[in-house]
Amino acid sequence: MSCARADALSARSTLGRSRRGMDARGRASVRARAGARSRANALVTTSEYKVAVLGAAGGIGQSLSLLLKMNPLISDLRLYDLANTPGVAADLSHTNTGCKVTGFMGADQLEDALKGCDLVVIPAGVPRKPGMTRDDLFAINAGIVRDLCQACTKACPNALINIISNPVNSTVPIATEVFKKAGCYDARKIFGVTTLDIVRSNTFVAEAKGLDINDVDVPVIGGHAGITILPLLSQTYPKCEFTSDEIEKLTVRIQNAGTEVVEAKAGAGSATLSMAYAAARMAEACLRGLSGEPDVYECTYVASNVTELPFFATKVRLGPNGAEEVLPIGDISAYEADWLAKLKVELTGSIEKGMAFVNN
Numbered sequence: 001m002s003c004a005r006a007d008a009l010s011a012r013s014t015l016g017r018s019r020r021g022m023d024a025r026g027r028a029s030v031r032a033r034a035g036a037r038s039r040a041n042a043l044v045t046t047s048e049y050k051v052a053v054l055g056a057a058g059g060i061g062q063s064l065s066l067l068l069k070m071n072p073l074i075s076d077l078r079l080y081d082l083a084n085t086p087g088v089a090a091d092l093s094h095t096n097t098g099c100k101v102t103g104f105m106g107a108d109q110l111e112d113a114l115k116g117c118d119l120v121v122i123p124a125g126v127p128r129k130p131g132m133t134r135d136d137l138f139a140i141n142a143g144i145v146r147d148l149c150q151a152c153t154k155a156c157p158n159a160l161i162n163i164i165s166n167p168v169n170s171t172v173p174i175a176t177e178v179f180k181k182a183g184c185y186d187a188r189k190i191f192g193v194t195t196l197d198i199v200r201s202n203t204f205v206a207e208a209k210g211l212d213i214n215d216v217d218v219p220v221i222g223g224h225a226g227i228t229i230l231p232l233l234s235q236t237y238p239k240c241e242f243t244s245d246e247i248e249k250l251t252v253r254i255q256n257a258g259t260e261v262v263e264a265k266a267g268a269g270s271a272t273l274s275m276a277y278a279a280a281r282m283a284e285a286c287l288r289g290l291s292g293e294p295d296v297y298e299c300t301y302v303a304s305n306v307t308e309l310p311f312f313a314t315k316v317r318l319g320p321n322g323a324e325e326v327l328p329i330g331d332i333s334a335y336e337a338d339w340l341a342k343l344k345v346e347l348t349g350s351i352e353k354g355m356a357f358v359n360n
C-alpha cells in the first residue's frame, strides 16, 4: 500500500481524528438502551478486551482511564498504581458504561492486575518540570518501566504494551531488552506512544491552514523528544502548500510542544489531558487491530528496519498480532532530510542508553 493511501485511511480511521470513533460509542450505547440482547451478545464476543493502566492514579492515568472506561471494545479495565487506585476505581465504577473497572494498589497486586491482559498502557513515572529535558527523567523512570515490564513478562507475556513514560526514546529499548531477557520478546507488541505528536501536528496545521481538523493527517516520524520529533509536513493529508517560514515555525513548534505545556503548567507537570486523549486513540487503534479490523494505521515508535536504527517511529499497520507492518518513511523534502540526519544522532544515543541500562 502506498503511504498516501495509508495516510488517507489513517485519517479516517482513528479515535481522535474521527467522527467514526464517536459514532461507534454512540451505536454501542443505543444498543444497550434498546436491550437488544442478541446483538449485544454478538458485540460482547468481539469486545471483550482486558486492558491495564499502570500509573492509573496519575495525571495522565486518571483521564486515560476515564476514556478507556468509555470504550466499547474494553470489557475489563484494571487500574494499577502505588497508591490511590481504590478511590479512582470506585469513582469510575459509577459511570454507566459496559466495562468493569478494578483498582490494584502496590507491587503485591501488580501481577493480578496484569493477568490475562490484551493491552497494557504504561504512563507510570515522573513528569518534567520547567528547565528539564525528557532525558532528565531517565534516572527515575528507567527503573519503573523495567520493573513494570518484568511483571508483564510473567503475567501477560503476549499483551501489547503501550509505553507513555518518558523518555520514550529510551524506555521502549528498555522494555524490549526486558522481554528479550525473559525469552518472550515479540517485536510486534511493544509500542512507544508518540500519538500526541500527531494529534498536535494535526491541530496546529488545521489551525494554520484553516482546514477541517477531522480531515487532517500529518505523519510524525523519528522519536519523541525535541529534535527527534519530525513532522512530515510534505506528506500532510489533504495535500497542502506551506511557505518555508510556515514549515520552519510549525516544525519547531511541534518539536517543542511538550515544553510549551510544561512551561504553561509552571511546575505542575506536563501534558496530561491531551496525552490521555492521544493514548486513548492509540489504545483503541491497537484493540481494533487485535479485533481483525483491516487498515488500522498509527505512527508509533517501534522496532524497525526502516532506517539503520533499531527503533524508529513511522506509520505502522496494526493487526491481530500488533504491528503487522512498519511502513517506510516515503518521499520527504530536503528540509525534512536535513532534520532526519540530525535526529538519528540523538536517537541513537537514547536507544543505546536504554539498552545498556538493562544489559550492563
Ligand SMILES: NC(=O)C1=CN([C@@H]2O[C@H](COP(=O)(O)OP(=O)(O)OC[C@H]3O[C@@H](n4cnc5c(N)ncnc54)[C@H](O)[C@@H]3O)[C@@H](O)[C@H]2O)C=CC1
Residues within 6 Å of the ligand: 054, 055, 056, 057, 058, 059, 060, 061, 080, 081, 082, 083, 123, 124, 125, 126, 127, 128, 137, 141, 144, 148, 163, 164, 165, 166, 167, 168, 193, 194, 195, 196, 197, 224, 269, 270, 271, 272, 275
Ligand atoms: N509519551 C508522551 O507523549 C508523553 C509522556 N508523558 C510521560 O508520562 C509520564 C507520566 O506523566 P503524568 O501522568 O503527568 O505523571 P504523574 O506524576 O501525574 O503520574 C504518574 C503516576 O505514576 C505512578 N507511579 C510511579 N511509579 C510507579 C510504579 N512503580 N508503578 C506504578 N505506578 C507508578 C505515580 O504514583 C503517579 O500516580 C511521565 O514520564 C511523562 O513524562 C507525558 C506526556 C506525554
Ligand SMILES: O=C([O-])CC(=O)C(=O)O
Residues within 6 Å of the ligand: 127, 128, 134, 166, 196, 257, 258, 259, 261, 262, 270, 271
Ligand atoms: O514534554 C513532556 O515532558 C511530556 C511529553 O512527552 C509531551 O508533552 O510530549
